[in-house]
Amino acid sequence: MVPECGGVRVQLSVGAPDGVGRRVVGVFSQVEGEGVWTRHASGVLSADVPGGGEGLGVWPPVGAVAVDVGGVYERLAGVGLEYGPVFQGVRAAWRRGDEVFAEVALGEEQ
Structure with a gap:
């Protein structure tokens, strides 16, 4: 906190x-x-970049699948990770294998 x-x-x-x-x-x-x-x-x-870094020049990354970020902070709070409003900046996310890519912005109060 x-x-x-x-x-x-x-x-x-x-x-x-x-x-x-x-x-x-x-x-x-x-x-x-x-x-x-x-x-x-x-x-x-x-x-070293796993997989040689292919597709990292394109956003979202090539081959990545969109992840639903709705309710992400409620789910995190459910496992004991609570974030105040300034730190709730995840706007979008994608998964490609074991990799996770995210768009994150400063909270509205900034």
Whole structure:
């Protein structure tokens, strides 16, 4: 949660490359005055693009199938992930195999 007043630190970490050049990344936050960091996202960066990156110059991506995003925030809240109005920016999404592509915008309050 973003507090009503005070600050929040945001940190992006990028690890050292592994034996094949991949780097682990993470996004963290810490409410000002608290010692606990919360991880919000993690992933891996790589120069290799699965499948060679075909179709990434076209939007939506070639071969991707539209995903219904109606009610996405209600479903996320049902599993314990609650987002305030400013963070409810998913406008459209597509799936291609294990990949998910999304159009995301700032909330109306921005």
